[in-house]
Amino acid sequence: MLISVTEARKAHGQAFGFSFEEAVGPLELGAEAIALTKPVSANGTIVADAEGISVRGTLKTAFKAECARCLKPLEEPLDAEFDVRFHKSADDDDEIYLYEGDSLDITDMIKDYALLAVPIQSLCAADCKGLCAVCGANLNEGGCAHHE
Numbered sequence: 282m283l284i285s286v287t288e289a290r291k292a293h294g295q296a297f298g299f300s301f302e303e304a305v306g307p308l309e310l311g312a313e314a315i316a317l318t319k320p321v322s323a324n325g326t327i328v329a330d331a332e333g334i335s336v337r338g339t340l341k342t343a344f345k346a347e348c349a350r351c352l353k354p355l356e357e358p359l360d361a362e363f364d365v366r367f368h369k370s371a372d373d374d375d376e377i378y379l380y381e382g383d384s385l386d387i388t389d390m391i392k393d394y395a396l397l398a399v400p401i402q403s404l405c406a407a408d409c410k411g412l413c414a415v416c417g418a419n420l421n422e423g424g425c426a427h428h429e
């Protein structure tokens with residue numbers, strides 16, 4: 282997701298809109314990869330000033346999860362807001378988000394914010410009964426010898 286910053290850099294303080302719909306790779310959380318099941322749609326504005334560029338907006342996608350109790354595969358919606366600063370690459374190597382030249386690549390930032398919005402666990406239903414600890418039967422689909 283590349284945003285042209287040419288116009289914004291000529292007009293400091295003025296907001297310029299952007300809008301994307303693009304498939305991005307899986308979100309990486311340590312050794313785990315969270316697959317996105319829909320392209321990411323991202324909308325927002327950029328505002329440039331002398332030191333860098335502020336990027337704010339919202340993103341929407343969906344991800345592949347499984348129910349924490351019964352392990353049923355799920356597709357969960359994912360929404361997030363972002364409000365971040367991009368600095369010129371020459372400025373400071375410690376800054377997280379950098380840009381160079383006339384374009385800003387927001388793909389990594391979008392993935393970071395999408396990942397932050399992934400819940401610690403997903404459930405197929407708030408009252409999911411889970412699996413029997415003894416025989417592994419899915420208790421949503423009826424009882425087993427260990428449950429009435």
Ligand SMILES: [Zn+2]
Binds near residue numbers: 349405409
């Ligand atoms: Zn479940």
Ligand SMILES: [Zn+2]
Binds near residue numbers: 415
């Ligand atoms: Zn059982």
